[in-house]
Amino acid sequence: MKIDFANLTLAHQEYATEINVAIQKTIEKSHFIMGDEVELLEDELKNFTGSNHVITCSSGTSALLLxxxxxxxxxxxxxxxxPFSFIAAAEMIAFLGAKPVFVDIDPLTYQINPSLITSAITPKTKAIIPVSLFGQPSDMDSINKIAQKHNLIVIEDGAQSFGATYKEKKSCNLTPIATTSFFPAKPLGCYGDGGAVFCNDEHIATKIKSLRIHGQTKRYEHSYIGLGARLDTIQAAILRVKLKYYPIKISKRNQVAKLYEKYLKNKSVKLPIIGDHIQSVYAQYSILSADRNSLEKKLKQNNIPYAIHYPIALHLQPCFSYLGYQEGDFPIAEKTCKQILSLPMNPYLSENEIEYISGVID
Incomplete structure (x- = not known):
């Protein structure tokens, strides 16, 4: 049985006719940068999330930078x-010359642990970036409450959770500012790099729009030091097609997750825990195994693709050695890095495939 981890081929084929038409129309218009499709997509993303302002950009990483x-x-x-995340959030903090301050994670959800945030706040603290990992938001109510008390800004890194619901509100509209990624393997992915920033403050939105075009406020008039971080018009056209069908994909991802739960519930591995007030988009289906090496061998022997999200906690990455963190500083994150494994997750997995994958796991 050949199983695809993300199945981007089927994701294209399903809406290929409509997507190809959208691409061809964009090519014929030849307005490849900041064409009409970009603004139309931003309006549709506003409607989808409920956010007042959406500024699309070149990637999830540039969204964080903006x-x-x-x-x-x-x-x-x-x-x-x-410290348990893809590097982008911590990387952009450091890129700007600021200091990433890590806080350990909740052992059940793998999200940043709000109960540990207050003790990490100093007079230099300006913001909190909770990463909505594996498809579900962090405990945003607790984090927002802490931020309000200490006059901090919360930026949700929603690269893995776009479309998720937290207490009937959409991810990327849970905090003053949020970002997401449209990397091809994300639940809503384009055909290259892409991202967006969401906010409810008009002044911040106006500034971000300027920053993504080299800090330009008028043509060749620059109020800020910015960067070239625009979303290509072709990618916007592709995303507009895929966004129409995205609620269906979210539903199917949840169906796949329920099938995994059905077939893995009596196994030795720990399954994802999703809060009652959350609908995840299951960017990954990540389990914990106390004997991951053995599990990896079995998956390889049976031609089942998998991934490790993430093998090294950020505070132990060589690029952050200057921060002075040591092994043992964040024990939950470190233990999770040694046990985490992501199984195939996409809306096209059949029950037979899920049963086959689960049958390999003790």
């Missing part, structure tokens, strides 16, 4: 985030 830049993060500032 958000941090818009609130003035720089040298001598500190931003609290998770």
């Amino acid at each position: 958000a941090l830049s818009a609130i003035g993060i720089g040298t001598n500032d500190e931003v609290i985030t998770s």
